[in-house]
Amino acid sequence: MPVVCSSCEKKNAVLKRPKTGLSLCKDCFFWAFEEEVHQTISSARLFTAGETVGIGASGGKDSTVLAHVMKVLNERYSYGLDLMLLSVDEGITGYRDDSLETVKRNQQQYDLPLKIVSYQELYGWTMDAIVKQVGLKNNCTFCGVFRRQALDRAAMMLKVDKICTGHNADDVAETVLMNFLRGDIARLRRCTAITTGSEGAIPRCKPLKYAYEKEIVLYAYFKKLDYFSTECVYSPNAYRGHARAFLKDLESIRPSAIVDIIHSGENLSVKEDVKMPVQGTCMRCGYISSQKLCKACVLLEGLNRGLPKLGIGKHHKLHHKLLAQEPLTEKEEKKLKAVDF
Numbered sequence: 187m188p189v190v191c192s193s194c195e196k197k198n199a200v201l202k203r204p205k206t207g208l209s210l211c212k213d214c215f216f217w218a219f220e221e222e223v224h225q226t227i228s229s230a231r232l233f234t235a236g237e238t239v240g241i242g243a244s245g246g247k248d249s250t251v252l253a254h255v256m257k258v259l260n261e262r263y264s265y266g267l268d269l270m271l272l273s274v275d276e277g278i279t280g281y282r283d284d285s286l287e288t289v290k291r292n293q294q295q296y297d298l299p300l301k302i303v304s305y306q307e308l309y310g311w312t313m314d315a316i317v318k319q320v321g322l323k324n325n326c327t328f329c330g331v332f333r334r335q336a337l338d339r340a341a342m343m344l345k346v347d348k349i350c351t352g353h354n355a356d357d358v359a360e361t362v363l364m365n366f367l368r369g370d371i372a373r374l375r376r377c378t379a380i381t382t383g384s385e386g387a388i389p390r391c392k393p394l395k396y397a398y399e400k401e402i403v404l405y406a407y408f409k410k411l412d413y414f415s416t417e418c419v420y421s422p423n424a425y426r427g428h429a430r431a432f433l434k435d436l437e438s439i440r441p442s443a444i445v446d447i448i449h450s451g452e453n454l455s456v457k458e459d460v461k462m463p464v465q466g467t468c469m470r471c472g473y474i475s476s477q478k479l480c481k482a483c484v485l486l487e488g489l490n491r492g493l494p495k496l497g498i499g500k501h502h503k504l505h506h507k508l509l510a511q512e513p514l515t516e517k518e519e520k521k522l523k524a525v526d527f
């Protein structure tokens with residue numbers, strides 16, 4: 187016996203919502219999902235009419251759903267936003283080249299302008315070349331730092347007021363867990379914020395912050411959205427993987443675990459005497475940084491000098507030497523050269 191949709195009570199239900207357990211028909215699910223994103227956007231006042239908003243687009247399910255829903259809501263509720271797609275080409279053969287093709291199709295399908303910036307043009311290195319030098323253990327550190335800055339640079343080129351990214355509830359919960367497990371209090375405090383980067387950087391927000399990954403997959407599937415679902419060929423990210431597996435276990439026992447962890451993270455308060463980094467700007471490239479040199483400049487310097495460990499771990503004491511272009515001692519060099527592949 188087919189189950190009737192518990193919302194419209196007319197059509198047959200095609201799915202059981204992971205978030206609420208309700209059986210819904212396709213249209214009622216689409217409506218509920220979109221309305222929840224609209225709620226997130228309006229209650230946090232993420233955007234103001236007249237703004238240009240860059241959607242970080244990777245071709246994956248999250249950013250494809252984000253682009254689709256942003257377009258729908260912008261029209262349905264007259265947000266008055268100028269939307270565009272921003273993509274980063276990390277230079278990963280067999281992964282990013284294919285996913286960028288998806289983004290290019292999305293550009294046509296959604297009729298939005300698209301800007302692609304590449305690591306090669308910005309840093310002179312592709313991820314393929316970086317992995318050759320640094321191996322597969324720390325590659326995501328390079329990639330993550332470079333991507334963050336690359337997206338900002340693309341946004342600046344296009345005079346974008348805000349960037350929105352496809353981070354979903356599972357990602358945020360995972361990050362809370364990871365920062366908690368690492369004792370990274372500064373990040374723990376920041377990571378649940380729906381908008382970040384008011385300290386001089388282009389603000390970034392996460393309209394899908396409360397959307398479950400499972401529902402994003404269902405939405406993309408039933409809407410027949412065109413997205414790319416292959417994993418990055420260099421994806422080790424072991425620590426995040428453990429946090430993810432742990433979260434999935436918790437979710438299978440208690441589906442609200444994801445949103446519960448986010449709420450816990452949002453309501454944590456950090457003791458007054460915890461030292462928080464002071465934001466300044468990088469003396470080399472002008473990007474926001476709590477040190478003399480931003481992380482991207484240090485990582486890049488390490489790559490260019492053949493000392494890949496320079497940006498991994500804490501070597502702040504060496505920054506003045508780098509800035510002054512002074513040579514490092516043999517001992518310092520030796521320590522920074524060794525890479526665990």
Ligand code: SF4
Pocket residue numbers: 276313325326327329330418419420421422423
């Ligand atoms: Fe970059 Fe690592 Fe993500 Fe691959 S898995 S795109 S290397 S951050």
Ligand code: ZN
Pocket residue numbers: 468469470471472473479480481482483484
């Ligand atoms: Zn810099």
